[in-house]
Amino acid sequence: MASIDKIRSGLIDKILSINNKDFLVALDNIISSSDEENKSVGLTAEQREMLEMSEADIKNGRLISQEAMDKRNLEWLKGL
Numbered sequence: 463m464a465s466i467d468k469i470r471s472g473l474i475d476k477i478l479s480i481n482n483k484d485f486l487v488a489l490d491n492i493i494s495s496s497d498e499e500n501k502s503v504g505l506t507a508e509q510r511e512m513l514e515m516s517e518a519d520i521k522n523g524r525l526i527s528q529e530a531m532d533k534r535n536l537e538w539l540k541g542l
Contacts, residue, residue: 464472480486505513519525526534 477486477489480489
């Protein structure tokens with residue numbers, strides 16, 4: 463597997479050879495949007511609490527299969 467520096471250098475070489483402005487603008491947009499997606503998202507206290515509760519449920523085996531959840535949902539919908 464190629465190292466990060468080798469991949470980066472290869473990409474730079476390829477970008478330098480591109481003369482199509484529209485292509486370069488599109489590539490710039492892709493790279494810029496990728497940077498925004500990698501930023502961490504701040505969570506509210508409530509969101510952190512819900513995640514902690516979910517982790518506790520998993521740790522303590524309080525789980526339900528998707529099939530069982532679907533069945534529960536159908537039963538609930540029939541009762542409406």
